Amino acid sequence: MCIGFPGRIISIDENNFAVIDIGGTHREVCLDIVDEDVGLGDYVICHAGYAIHKVDEDLAKEKLAFLKELIDHEIY
Amino acid sequence: MKYIDEYRDPELAKGLLRRIEHLARKIQKNIAIMEICGSHTAAIGRFGIRELLPSNIRLLSGPGCPVCVTSTGEIDAALYLAKQENVIFTSFGDMLRVPASGGITLQMIRAGGADVRVVLSPLDALGLAEAHPEMDVVFMGIGFETTAPTIAATLKTAKARQIRNFTVLSVHKIIPPALQILVDSPDLRIDGFLCPGHVSIIIGADAYRPVIRAQRAAVITGFEPVDILQGIAMILEQIDSRQFEVAIQYTRGVRPEGNKKAREVMEEVFETVTAKWRGIGWIPGSGLNPREAYRDFDARRRFVVPEFVSEDPKGCSCGDILCGIKTPKECPLFRTVCTPVNPIGPCMVSSEGTCAAYYKYHLNEKETG
C-alpha cells in the first residue's frame, strides 16, 4: 500500500498542485508536504495524491555508477 | 521509465547475486532476514528473489501490509460507518474485500445498497465532500507513515476550507513500535531487516536505532530487483563484519533525516494512541488519532462508533504469518479454502499480503520455504 511512484513535474499551479509525467501518463499531485523546493523537470516520488520526496538525480546516478563499477571490476 | 529500468538491469542483479553467494559462504550459519514492507513482499515474489538466494539465507515477511495488520474490530467500525444513513464511505481499494466479523466485507454491503466508493487519494474523498454538501463523507484513514501525512495534510486543508461534512476513520499505524516488538521477541531470531523504502522517506534512518542496539542489521531498501538484492548484500556485509548501522540502499528515495515537513503535518493533526495490530495485539503508541483541534474531523466522535466484540476469521493464520512465525503453506486453509477470489483473511486480500504473494508466485511446493 505504501507504493510510491516517481514522476517528473511538468507544471505547477497557484494552489501548489503539480502535474507529473509518469512514463507518458499524467497525474495531478499536491506539493504541500514535500520537504524541498521543487520546480519544473524535477523528479518526485508520489503517494496517495501527494509528492512526498524530491529525487536527488545526481546522487542516484552516482550511486548507480558506483555499483556498476564494483560489479564490472568483479569487486562484487 | 526513468528510475525503474536501471534498477532491473540483469547484469547488476547477477553481480549482486555473486556478492550475496560469496558473503553467505563466508558467514556459513543460517541467516533470517525480515522484510517489513508489503511492497517488498510483492516484489520479492514477483521477481523470484527468494528462489535465487543461497540456502542459508531465508527471507521472512513481517507486518508490512497496512491492510493485513488492521484488526477485525477496525474493519467492523468501517462497516458500521458505511451503513449509516446519508454517508458516503470512501477508502483505498484494498480495504473493500477484507472480511470483518462474520465474513462480511465493505464490498458486500455496497452490493446491498451502501454508498461505498474507492478513491486513490484522500483529496478525492475531500472533493466528494465538497461536491455533496448534503452527505457525510467518511474516509478510511489507513496506512503507515507513508500515507498518514497525506491524510493529515488533507485534514488540514479540510479545516482551512471549513468543510463540515468530511471525517476520517483513522486506523493508521506506525512502524517503529511494532519493529521494537519483533526485535524483542524471544521466539523470533531475525538477523537483519530490509526496512521499508517509502515509510522511511518520511521517518528517516534514526527511527531504526533500536534494531542496531539489538545487534541486528538494518538496511532501508528500494523496490526493484537490484535494490532488494543490494539491500540483502548490505545486510550480509553488516552481519559478516559485525558492524551494525542503519544503512540506506534506497538513497534516491530516502534522506537520513527523512521528510521533516511531512512529519510536522502528521504531528500537528494526529496524536499517538495504543492500537491493535492483527497478530501482534495492542501496541502502545503505535496508532494515530486526530488531535483535539481536529476532533470535528474524527469519524469515531462524529458518529459515536460502538465497541465491537470482534472475531478474527476462524482457522486463519494471518496473525502468525504477520510475525514471520508461519509461512502461508503452514496454514491449512491456504489454497484450499482461502484463495485471492475467496479470501478468508486479509493476508490473502491485499496484493501485498504474504498469502496473496505466495499464492501468486510460489505455486511450486518446493519454493515455498
Ligand code: SF4
Ligand atoms: S491462507 Fe488465508 S486463511 Fe490462511 S493465513 Fe492466509 S489469509 Fe488467513
